Amino acid sequence: MSSRTNSSNCQVVGFAIATAGILSIVCMGLIQWRMWHVNNTAFSVPSVVYVGMWKVCVYRHVTYFDRPTLCYPYTYGETFLPVNIRVGQYLLLTANILGLMGKVFIVFAVRNLSMETVGRKCIYNPFAVSGILNMAGGICVLITVIWNHKSVMNGQGISFPPSFHIPLQPDRQEMGNAMLVAYLAVFLMLLSVLLHLRVKCPRPDQAQPEALEM
DSSP: OHHHHHHHHHHHHHHHHHHHHHHHHHHHHOSTTEEEEESSOTTSSOEEEEEOSSEEEEEEEETTEEEEEEEEEOOTTOTTSOHHHHHHHHHHHHHHHHHHHHHHHHHHHHHHHHTTOOOHHHHHHHHHHHHHHHHHHHHHHHHHHHHHHHHHHTTOOOOOOGGGOOOSSOSEEEEOHHHHHHHHHHHHHHHHHHHHTTOOOOOHHHHOHHHHHO
16 A cells, blocks of 8 residues: 555656646747737837747737747847846756756656665655755746746836847736746646655565565
């Protein structure tokens, strides 16, 4: 019964970590971190500008659809980017690396349980290390999303190059869907840390009951 309970707990932990890892990668690639509504642009029609961590895209409203007009990628060295985006790029990359390392340790821990490896040191250490890594990754994503959320609430503009034909500040700015995905990723990553604490280690005298009866 104890072994079965451990396996169930491990499956829940693994699912939460895998989902959080996927969402953290997804939110890093999404462009909808900030949504700018701009009425006066070089495209002569009202447009929506999506500002992401790695590029900015301009969507112009045509009939009932928003069609992408232009996308401008940028990297770490772009001096026109505000500090929160440049730091956020590093934090999201760090979070994904930490999440990947956490998966490696959780696989190792689950492997020990499935092989009925006995001993607290052998089983608890990988779970503990995985939990610490996921906690650190979740904090990195949380800092990024809160910092960007605050920038949206304060109406912070971005001085894009003139070739982008994007104004310094939009007529209206709001939070994009990428922030919601990032908040969900943080919640699952921190939830996985709590689930680690629920994984119980089988005691040596309960690990092989059949062998003891013989």
